[in-house]
Amino acid sequence: MFASTITKPEERHALVIGGSIAGLLVAQVLTKYFHRVTIIERDYLSSQPEQRPGVPQAHHLHVLLKRGLDIIEQLFPGIQTELAASGALAINASADYLWYGLGGWSPRCSSDLNVYSLSRNLLESMIRRRLATNNRVVFVQAATVTNLLSNPEKTQVTGVQVRQKLDDRQDTSPKQTDFTADLVVDASGRNSRAPQWLEAMGYAPPKETVINSFLGYASRLYQIPENFQADWQGALVTAKAPGTRGGVISAVEGNRWVVTLAGIGRDYPPTDDAGFLDFARSLRNPIIYEAIKSAPAISPIYAYHRTENSWRHYEKLSRLPSGFVLVGDAVCAFNPVYGQGMTTAALGALTLDECLNKQLSHHADGNLIGLSQSFQKQLSKIIAVPWLMATGEDFRWQTTVGGRPNLLTQLMQMYLDQVLLLAAESAEIHRLFLEVMHLLKPPSVFFHPHVCSQVFKRIINKSDKKWRRSEVIYPS
Numbered sequence: 510m511f512a513s514t515i516t517k518p519e520e521r522h523a524l525v526i527g528g529s530i531a532g533l534l535v536a537q538v539l540t541k542y543f544h545r546v547t548i549i550e551r552d553y554l555s556s557q558p559e560q561r562p563g564v565p566q567a568h569h570l571h572v573l574l575k576r577g578l579d580i581i582e583q584l585f586p587g588i589q590t591e592l593a594a595s596g597a598l599a600i601n602a603s604a605d606y607l608w609y610g611l612g613g614w615s616p617r618c619s620s621d622l623n624v625y626s627l628s629r630n631l632l633e634s635m636i637r638r639r640l641a642t643n644n645r646v647v648f649v650q651a652a653t654v655t656n657l658l659s660n661p662e663k664t665q666v667t668g669v670q671v672r673q674k675l676d677d678r679q680d681t682s683p684k685q686t687d688f689t690a691d692l693v694v695d696a697s698g699r700n701s702r703a704p705q706w707l708e709a710m711g712y713a714p715p716k717e718t719v720i721n722s723f724l725g726y727a728s729r730l731y732q733i734p735e736n737f738q739a740d741w742q743g744a745l746v747t748a749k750a751p752g753t754r755g756g757v758i759s760a761v762e763g764n765r766w767v768v769t770l771a772g773i774g775r776d777y778p779p780t781d782d783a784g785f786l787d788f789a790r791s792l793r794n795p796i797i798y799e800a801i802k803s804a805p806a807i808s809p810i811y812a813y814h815r816t817e818n819s820w821r822h823y824e825k826l827s828r829l830p831s832g833f834v835l836v837g838d839a840v841c842a843f844n845p846v847y848g849q850g851m852t853t854a855a856l857g858a859l860t861l862d863e864c865l866n867k868q869l870s871h872h873a874d875g876n877l878i879g880l881s882q883s884f885q886k887q888l889s890k891i892i893a894v895p896w897l898m899a900t901g902e903d904f905r906w907q908t909t910v911g912g913r914p915n916l917l918t919q920l921m922q923m924y925l926d927q928v929l930l931l932a933a934e935s936a937e938i939h940r941l942f943l944e945v946m947h948l949l950k951p952p953s954v955f956f957h958p959h960v961c962s963q964v965f966k967r968i969i970n971k972s973d974k975k976w977r978r979s980e981v982i983y984p985s
């Protein structure tokens with residue numbers, strides 16, 4: 510076994526590639542173990558919640574699940590109060606958000622699902638602001654990581670090469686700089702170059718599983734009309750296979766609605782005014798169309814089509830250099846319609862916390878050998894549940910590529926259809942469904958005897974009624 514370079518505690522340095530949600534959350538965790546944490550971000554970072562090129566998805570609705578919110582609060586105590594003070598809307602997911610699912614409207618009900626409805630730009634900027642108050646953290650902006658640095662034996666990542674724009678306004682040529690670090694974390698998102706960087710160091714790239722339902726988004730901001738009267742803060746109309754269209758409307762800070770329309774199997778929502786409205790009108794329920802048809806639009810319509818589920822299996826590599834881990838979308842990006850990406854990134858940050866804690870309690874000298882493999886393996890266990898939920902749903906559409914549901918998955922889907930139909934009739938089951946969606950409970954709760962018995966009772970009742978109806982209409 511090779512020896513890892515050991516740095517004195519007061520000099521330990523961690524470096525994060527990418528200053529988006531995954532990078533920011535992981536950086537906060539790293540400040541517990543490293544004296545300095547540097548975040549290298551390709552974009553310029555504003556002190557305000559502003560759109561930036563590196564996260565084009567921020568134009569689209571970003572739902573922060575309850576599990577993700579809880580973790581962010583744990584990492585940054587008091588941030589919920591700051592979010593509320595910045596205009597984020599405190600809502601209850603089961604009472605204030607309407608859900609038009611497989612069986613129609615689900616009953617609104619009370620729950621502990623107290624979350625915030627806000628733009629993704631506001632969320633990211635609030636987290637960044639809190640992180641910036643930590644004097645161990647340094648942001649290096651307008652800087653692109655172009656490669657990894659390693660020891661001569663290529664067994665350890667020792668830092669990164671960076672191309673930095675010195676000043677965007679003056680036409681200065683970029684500066685190349687090397688940054689050394691004891692731990693490099695790749696949080697550079699779906700387009701991470703880590704497979705190529707590892708290959709250049711002599712490592713096999715990870716195998717990638719891609720399951721693509723060819724879903725496309727189109728989103729637009731609206732001012733909420735002053736005279737608009739409704740007792741909800743958001744509404745979701747799901748697609749019902751083989752139908753391909755769904756949409757969501759959500760109130761966010763600034764008295765605005767974010768409206769995101771989604772089409773599966775390349776049924777992409779149009780980006781012209783009339784086409785966007787027509788698509789909204791074509792959904793299974795007109796609630797979104799009725800709300801926006803005469804509301805003032807205050808943004809262009811933005812489209813986004815790179816929505817495939819893609820999982821790079823770093824956990825299966827037999828060799829990884831030490832001093833290097835990967836988090837967030839760089840490892841696994843989900844079909845965004847299930848709203849799992851930021852919460853899975855938050856779970857990944859907690860997982861790194863646990864792994865570093867364990868590693869450094871066994872190696873007080875700061876030796877990180879073995880961390881890369883153990884972390885990626887642990888992370889893959891975390892990813893498995895949201896992955897199953899997202900891909901299992903995507904397989905409902907014949908147009909989805911990348912695999913086919915096996916018999917077991919098909920049976921599960923049939924059973925889950927019954928759970929979803931029941932959710933439209935029972936507040937208890939709707940609440941349970943939302944708790945699973947918010948990653949607070951595992952999907953296995955749907956197979957609890959208490960739920961199974963209600964599902965089967967419903968099936969028997971329905972088939973009994975159907976049988977009786979058919980008896981009356983068609984007497985033998």
Ligand SMILES: Cc1cc2nc3c(=O)[nH]c(=O)nc-3n(C[C@H](O)[C@H](O)[C@H](O)COP(=O)(O)OP(=O)(O)OC[C@H]3O[C@@H](n4cnc5c(N)ncnc54)[C@H](O)[C@@H]3O)c2cc1C
Pocket residue numbers: 526527528529530531532549550551552562563564566569570571572573574652653654655696697698699726813815816836837838839845846847848849850851852854
């Ligand atoms: C359309 C859409 C809608 C979504 N909706 C939701 C939702 O409702 N709920 C939810 O939880 N999640 C949602 N997601 C997922 C969510 O956006 C991501 O999971 C989340 O942002 C975490 O991603 P990340 O930080 O790993 O990567 P990203 O957010 O992609 O950020 C990567 C960062 O790395 C920087 N970068 C890239 N390369 C380099 C480099 N070489 N050097 C330096 N910096 C670099 C980029 O500029 C960027 O800042 C959605 C995604 C999409 C596409």
